[in-house]
Structures are given as C-alpha cells and as structure tokens.
Amino acid sequence: MTELPFNELGSIETKSIELFPEGLQLESGVTLFPITIAYETYGKLNEGCDNAILVCHALSGGAHAAGFHPGEKKPGWWDVMIGPGKAFDTNRYFVVSSNVLGSCYGSTGPSSLHPAKGKPYGLRFPVVTVRDMVKAQRQLLDFLGVRSLLTVTGGSMGGMQALQWAVSYPELVRSVIAIATTHRHSAQQIAFNEVARQAVMADPAWQQGDYYETEGPRLGLAVARMVGHITYLSDLGMEQKFGRRLRNRERFGYDFSLDFEVESYLRHQGQSFVERFDANSLLYITKALDYFDVANGYGSLSKAFRETRASYLLLAFSSDWLYPPHQLKEVAQAIRRLGKDATYCEIKSDYGHDAFLLEHQIQTPMIQSFLDRVAKGKI
Amino acid sequence: MTELPFNELGSIETKSIELFPEGLQLESGVTLFPITIAYETYGKLNEGCDNAILVCHALSGGAHAAGFHPGEKKPGWWDVMIGPGKAFDTNRYFVVSSNVLGSCYGSTGPSSLHPAKGKPYGLRFPVVTVRDMVKAQRQLLDFLGVRSLLTVTGGSMGGMQALQWAVSYPELVRSVIAIATTHRHSAQQIAFNEVARQAVMADPAWQQGDYYETEGPRLGLAVARMVGHITYLSDLGMEQKFGRRLRNRERFGYDFSLDFEVESYLRHQGQSFVERFDANSLLYITKALDYFDVANGYGSLSKAFRETRASYLLLAFSSDWLYPPHQLKEVAQAIRRLGKDATYCEIKSDYGHDAFLLEHQIQTPMIQSFLDRVAKGKI
Numbered sequence: 001m002t003e004l005p006f007n008e009l010g011s012i013e014t015k016s017i018e019l020f021p022e023g024l025q026l027e028s029g030v031t032l033f034p035i036t037i038a039y040e041t042y043g044k045l046n047e048g049c050d051n052a053i054l055v056c057h058a059l060s061g062g063a064h065a066a067g068f069h070p071g072e073k074k075p076g077w078w079d080v081m082i083g084p085g086k087a088f089d090t091n092r093y094f095v096v097s098s099n100v101l102g103s104c105y106g107s108t109g110p111s112s113l114h115p116a117k118g119k120p121y122g123l124r125f126p127v128v129t130v131r132d133m134v135k136a137q138r139q140l141l142d143f144l145g146v147r148s149l150l151t152v153t154g155g156s157m158g159g160m161q162a163l164q165w166a167v168s169y170p171e172l173v174r175s176v177i178a179i180a181t182t183h184r185h186s187a188q189q190i191a192f193n194e195v196a197r198q199a200v201m202a203d204p205a206w207q208q209g210d211y212y213e214t215e216g217p218r219l220g221l222a223v224a225r226m227v228g229h230i231t232y233l234s235d236l237g238m239e240q241k242f243g244r245r246l247r248n249r250e251r252f253g254y255d256f257s258l259d260f261e262v263e264s265y266l267r268h269q270g271q272s273f274v275e276r277f278d279a280n281s282l283l284y285i286t287k288a289l290d291y292f293d294v295a296n297g298y299g300s301l302s303k304a305f306r307e308t309r310a311s312y313l314l315l316a317f318s319s320d321w322l323y324p325p326h327q328l329k330e331v332a333q334a335i336r337r338l339g340k341d342a343t344y345c346e347i348k349s350d351y352g353h354d355a356f357l358l359e360h361q362i363q364t365p366m367i368q369s370f371l372d373r374v375a376k377g378k379i
Numbered sequence: 380m381t382e383l384p385f386n387e388l389g390s391i392e393t394k395s396i397e398l399f400p401e402g403l404q405l406e407s408g409v410t411l412f413p414i415t416i417a418y419e420t421y422g423k424l425n426e427g428c429d430n431a432i433l434v435c436h437a438l439s440g441g442a443h444a445a446g447f448h449p450g451e452k453k454p455g456w457w458d459v460m461i462g463p464g465k466a467f468d469t470n471r472y473f474v475v476s477s478n479v480l481g482s483c484y485g486s487t488g489p490s491s492l493h494p495a496k497g498k499p500y501g502l503r504f505p506v507v508t509v510r511d512m513v514k515a516q517r518q519l520l521d522f523l524g525v526r527s528l529l530t531v532t533g534g535s536m537g538g539m540q541a542l543q544w545a546v547s548y549p550e551l552v553r554s555v556i557a558i559a560t561t562h563r564h565s566a567q568q569i570a571f572n573e574v575a576r577q578a579v580m581a582d583p584a585w586q587q588g589d590y591y592e593t594e595g596p597r598l599g600l601a602v603a604r605m606v607g608h609i610t611y612l613s614d615l616g617m618e619q620k621f622g623r624r625l626r627n628r629e630r631f632g633y634d635f636s637l638d639f640e641v642e643s644y645l646r647h648q649g650q651s652f653v654e655r656f657d658a659n660s661l662l663y664i665t666k667a668l669d670y671f672d673v674a675n676g677y678g679s680l681s682k683a684f685r686e687t688r689a690s691y692l693l694l695a696f697s698s699d700w701l702y703p704p705h706q707l708k709e710v711a712q713a714i715r716r717l718g719k720d721a722t723y724c725e726i727k728s729d730y731g732h733d734a735f736l737l738e739h740q741i742q743t744p745m746i747q748s749f750l751d752r753v754a755k756g757k758i
Contacts, residue, residue, distance in 0.1 A: 028633040123635070127631075184623065186622075186623075187621040187622055187623070187641040188614045188618070190623070190639050190642065191605075191609045191641050191645055192609060194605070194639075194641070194646075195602065195605045195645065197635070198602050198646070198649070199602045201635075202578075202599060202601070202602050203581065204583060219581035222577070222581070223578045223581050223602065226573070226574045226577060230567065230571060230574065233567075235567045235703070238565070239566050239567070244563065244565075244672070254506040255506060256502070256576070256662060256666070259670075260569050260669065262566040262569050262570050262573070263570075263573045266573055266574065270577070287635065290638070290639065321614075321700070324614065
C-alpha cells in the first residue's frame with residue numbers, strides 16, 4: 001500500500017461545470033458553446049461571501065493548484081503558496097483555481113469535441129483572449145456564490161488575468177497580486193512565442209491541427225517547450241545548476257549524442273511536456289498571451305486602470321529576463337499616477353521567471369501582510 | 380546593364396586551396412582528408428611579411444568578409460570594417476579571411492563529398508573544434524607566406540578563434556581583437572544551441588543527415604535560425620524596431636496567420652537562412668561552439684594564456700545578452716593577472732549581439748589606435 005504524501009488540504013479533486021447555457025461571446029465576436037470549466041476550491045466561503053481569492057495559472061498550468069490528487073505524488077503547481085498558514089491561507093480564505101478556456105486540462109479548448117463535427121475542434125476552435133478567460137472565470141465565481149474577490153492573483157499569464165480582472169470587473173475586485181508578469185508582451189516576448197508555434201507547426205505530424213487520432217506533433221512540441229524552458233530560467237541559475245558538467249562521461253563525446261547535462265535536462269523537459277500537454281492548446285494560449293494588452297480599447301495604461309477599485313501588489317524578480325521587472329514597474333507607475341494604491345517590489349532571486357513558483361519564503365510574508373490589510377479594509 | 384555598387388576593394392572572388400596533403404589530425408584523434416579551405420584576401424602582404432591580419436567569422440559567416448562578389452549587391456559580412464581607411468585598413472594591412480572547417484561555404488564540411496563513399500559526408504563527417512579550425516587556418520597562412528600576425532580578430536565564434544590562436548600559436552600572434560565573445564559557453568549558451576540542433580533533428584526531412592538528394596530539413600532549420608536570431612538582438616532593440624506593430628492590418632487576425640511584424644521578420648530570417656546554409660553545418664558548428672573552452676587542457680584561464688605573447692583588445696556590448704560582457708571581462712582579468720596587456724571595453728549599444736557587425740563607428744577608432752600601437756611595437 002502506497003502512503004499518500006501528507007498535505008493539510010487532504011485529497012483534492014478537480015471538478016467541472018458547464019457555463020454559459022447560451023454560449024460565451026468571445027472578444028473576437030464568435031460565440032462558443034458549450035463551455036466547460038474545470039476548477040478546484042480550497043478552504044470555505046464565509047457567510048459574508050467576502051473571503052474569496054481567485055488563483056490564475058500560467059501557460060501550461062491547470063486548475064490543480066494545491067493539495068494532492070488521489071494516488072499522485074506531486075501536489076498542485078502552487079501548493080507552496082496555498083494551504084493552512086500559507087500565503088493564501090485556507091483557514092481564512094476560500095481559494096478558487098480554474099483552468100483557462102483554451103487549455104487541455106478539463107476546460108473547453110481545441111482538443112474538446114466540436115459539438116457539430118463530433119470530433120475535436122483542432123484549428124476550428126476560435127481564438128480566445130485573456131479577457132475571454134476572465135469572462136469565463138466570472139461565471140464560475142457566480143456559480144460558486146462569490147460576490148466579491150478579496151484578491152485575484154497569479155504569476156506570468158496568471159498575473160495578466162489578475163490585471164485584466166481589475167479592469168474588466170472593477171466592482172468585484174478588492175485587490176490584485178500580479179507576479180512576474182506584464183501589461184502586454186514586448187516584441188521579444190512575442191518572438192519567443194512565435195518560435196514555439198513555428199516549432200509545432202513545422203512538425204508534419206501536426207497536420208494543420210487535426211492530429212487527435214494520431215500521436216500528434218511530439219517532436220515539434222518538445223522543441224517548443226525547450227525554447228520556453230530556457231526563458232523560464234536565469235543565465236546564472238542555469239550556470240549554478242548545470243554549468244558545463246558532462247553527463248555520464250569524462251570527456252566530450254565528439255558526436256551528437258548527449259554531452260552536457262543541460263542538454264539532457266532540456267530534452268527531458270521537452271519529452272515530459274509532450275506527455276502532458278496539447279500542442280494546439282500551446283498555439284492558442286501563446287496567441288492569447290501575445291494579443292494581451294490590458295490597455296486595449298482604453299488608449300493608455302493609466303486610462304485602463306482609471307475605473308478600477310483594487311489595491312495592487314506587484315512582484316517582479318531581478319533575474320526574470322522573460323518578464324523583466326521594468327514592465328511591472330511601468331504598471332505600478334501608471335496606477336499610482338491615478339492616485340491609487342500600488343506596491344511594487346523587485347525581489348532579488350536567481351531563479352529567473354520560475355521564481356514565482358519557487359520563492360515562496362520571500363513572497364509569503366509580503367502577501368500575507370498585504371491580504372491582511374485588504375481584508376481589514378486598511379487599503 | 381546593372382551597375383555594381385562602388386567599393387574601394389573592387390571586385391572580390393573567393394579562392395580555395397587544398398591543404399594537409401597527409402590529412403589533418405583533428406582534436407578528436409580522427410584524421411580528415413582531403414581538406415579544402417576557402418579564403419579571400421584584401422590588401423597586400425608587405426616585404427617584411429608582418430602586416431597580416433586574420434579575420435575570423437561567426438557561426439553562419441564565410442570567407443567573403445569584404446568587397447563585392449561579381450554581380451552581387453551585398454558586400455561581405457564585415458565590409459564596414461575592412462577596406463581602405465577602415466578599421467582594418469587595406470592600404471596598410473594584408474587582411475586574410477577564411478571559411479572555417481565544417482562550414483558549407485567552400486571549406487570541407489559535412490556537405491562535402493566523402494572521398495570513399497562518393498557522396499556527401501553527412502554525419503560521417505568528424506566533429507571539428509575551434510582548435511581544429513585554427514589549425515587549418517595556420518596552414519593557409521603558411522601557404523600565403525604570412526610569418527606572423529599583426530592581429531587575429533573576429534566577433535562571436537570569430538572571437539573564440541582569435542583567442543584560440545594566441546594560445547595555440549603564441550609565437551605567431553602579436554595581438555588579438557576579440558569581440559562579443561567568450562572563453563567558453565555557459566549552460567544557457569549551450570542550451571540555445573541544443574534547441575537549434577533539436578529543431579533540425581526533429582524534422583523528418585533531416586533523415587539522420589543524409590538529405591543531400593532531397594530538399595533537406597527546411598522547416599526545422601528555419602525554426603533553429605529563428606531561435607538564434609532572437610538571441611542576436613536585444614530586447615530593447617527589438618522593441619524599437621518592431622514593438623507591437625501589426626503587419627498589413629489594423630486589428631488582430633484572431634487566427635494563426637501573421638499578426639505582428641516581428642513574427643514576419645523572424646519567419647523571413649528563418650526562410651532566407653534555409654536558402655543559404657547547410658543544416659548539418661549548423662549541427663557541427665554549434666557543437667564546436669559548445670565544446671570550445673580556451674582553458675581546455677590548461678587547468679585555468681590564466682594558465683591557458685601564460686605562454687601567449689599577444690596584446691589583447693576585448694570588446695563587449697552592453698545589450699549583448701547572448702555573450703554577456705562579464706564573460707570577456709573575465710578573460711581580461713585572467714590575462715592581466717599574468718602581467719600581460721589586455722584592454723577591455725564594454726561598448727554601450729542597443730544592438731545586442733549583432734552590434735559587432737553594426738557598431739563600426741565606435742569600434743573603428745578603438746581598433747585603429749590599438750593596431751597602430753601594435754604595429755609600432757608600443758604594446
């Protein structure tokens with residue numbers, strides 16, 4: 001008998017719900033139906049229905065943010081931050097985590113069945129945006145009886161959703177904790193995503209997205225993930241972790257077999273991603289990232305935040321070169337120019353972009369004290 | 380009649396020579412035969428045979444460094460730096476540029492004919508190292524009657540060759556001008572190269588390197604180049620050049636066609652690279668880059684330079700994140716610890732790694748005055 005790892009949250013299951021009985025009108029104008037959203041909750045909603053926290057995931061994340069699924073040895077992706085006594089304290093708060101529209105972890109996406117065609121959407125799936133993801137989350141919260149959000153939080157794409165929440169639904173959002181993110185992609189950020197997409201689409205096994213009866217673009221998807229993975233780590237972090245160490249040999253192989261440990265690590269990251277993620281979802285979600293601009297339709301960043309009522313905690317990491325600190329600092333400045341409350345902090349870390357998943361010890365007290373002040377109405 | 384662009388060097392042709400009549404013994408222990416090296420020269424060797432400069436190219440460069448080939452509209456890759464009155468003044472100096480072993484621009488490489496098989500080597504080609512490239516260049520210089528080098532210079536992989544020259548042949552090298560380079564690759568630099576290799580090898584058209592009777596891995600090679608190209612530009616440089624400008628449209632396409640200008644630029648870079656470069660050469664040359672460590676066999680960087688007699692000018696660029704300045708600074712420090720002459724300069728530029736090809740106005744006076752002092756025996 002295998003003993004489950006101990007976790008205060010106990011055993012967790014992902015639930016799912018059908019929303020938008022009349023279809024969800026997307027930013028593109030297309031109406032999508034049916035809509036299923038996968039989600040998890042941790043802790044309890046209080047009687048005032050005002051202790052809810054929405055946690056938003058990054059590109060390849062899902063609803064499973066904390067605790068253990070039965071029989072699994074790895075907890076949810078932000079388990080270090082969510083639980084009793086943790087940054088998002090489930091003794092006090094009701095934490096909701098949902099899988100974004102377009103993903104492959106239980107929410108409607110390109111690998112879902114096209115209702116009329118009787119087979120997966122593939123490229124027939126409409127383009128979804130961060131705004132669309134947030135719109136779907138809002139109906140989920142209605143269903144769960146959440147009337148207002150103490151905070152919306154997330155790192156990377158999760159942080160974009162958090163910012164978008166404050167702008168889309170100002171009356172519902174009391175605070176935002178956006179981490180390792182930006183208000184919009186730069187040319188370089190778009191470029192890295194485009195390379196990932198091209199790697200997938202260059203694989204003949206991609207078959208214009210209609211690969212669901214085959215193995216799919218395994219090689220292309222692995223290359224796409226390898227590119228991504230380099231951008232998640234810092235130069236220094238990689239050097240400390242791998243340096244020029246060789247794998248299982250004393251000297252160079254003088255051939256194209258594995259030589260350096262960093263090569264083997266990257267290939268492993270590519271391989272394991274292929275086992276767990278849908279290539280079309282990668283295309284759709286990277287496109288959503290590239291299209292995201294919280295100021296879209298407002299003319300400027302400050303104008304976008306003008307009607308928002310939230311307080312902001314914006315955390316960037318010194319070695320995050322994928323979402324460099326200056327981007328989030330710009331958001332803080334735009335919000336402050338409106339006379340609104342925005343705390344910006346650049347946290348020193350060697351973990352690069354991945355720091356939002358790893359640096360829980362430094363993030364926890366900052367988040368706890370921020371949430372405390374928001375809960376007590378002090379900011 | 381098409382008028383040729385004016386260039387002081389006049390019309391230039393690439394020559395080639397067969398070297399190592401008994402074969403070249405490579406660092407791996409393998410003997411390679413026959414060896415052809417493609418080269419160009421500009422200016423004249425003086426009577427003392429002491430005004431020669433060797434220019435070394437980067438990953439995808441070739442012997443054609445300056446002037447125009449008949450009928451072509453683009454000059455050699457470092458034409459801004461080589462010519463009468465330029466940084467490498469052909470009125471004073473005899474400039475030699477040769478294509479490295481393993482490349483596809485006239486020197487022996489994986490696309491050359493295997494003498495016994497009667498078809499291209501493909502992966503039967505032995506792994507070559509930067510030390511091997513330099514060894515081949517030395518025989519070329521012997522053939523050209525060059526007895527000593529006023530300087531060896533180059534950017535990126537060219538800079539590695541320049542450093543290797545000083546270490547391999549201390550008696551021949553009076554100075555080194557190494558630009559935007561390193562003494563060895565970090566884990567991140569290896570990682571980017573590994574992604575490029577995986578992109579090529581993931582393409583079924585690569586066929587284990589035996590693709591010479593077909594079109595070859597065009598899609599994979601394009602993806603590899605796209606990754607590379609991002610690393611050649613700086614974040615800020617890309618932002619200034621492209622930002623979030625859309626291509627031929629006012630609004631997002633909400634599909635996977637081209638949206639952003641930076642996407643179209645990258646795809647174009649990928650495509651045009653496919654027309655001009657051999658995929659197997661990319662594999663071999665990136666491997667040479669990753670294996671390069673000028674201290675290999677010496678125990679430390681300082682020990683590697685102990686017997687060298689050169690003066691050093693080491694130029695790095697502030698926004699070059701592929702070869703970040705701290706690497707070349709470390710080289711300068713190691714050389715200075717030996718009491719030898721090393722000038723290190725971090726040049727402010729937004730052009731990223733490509734700056735060594737573009738920032739000729741700031742490089743020219745520094746190089747001219749350095750060469751002047753070397754030529755006059757002042758350093």
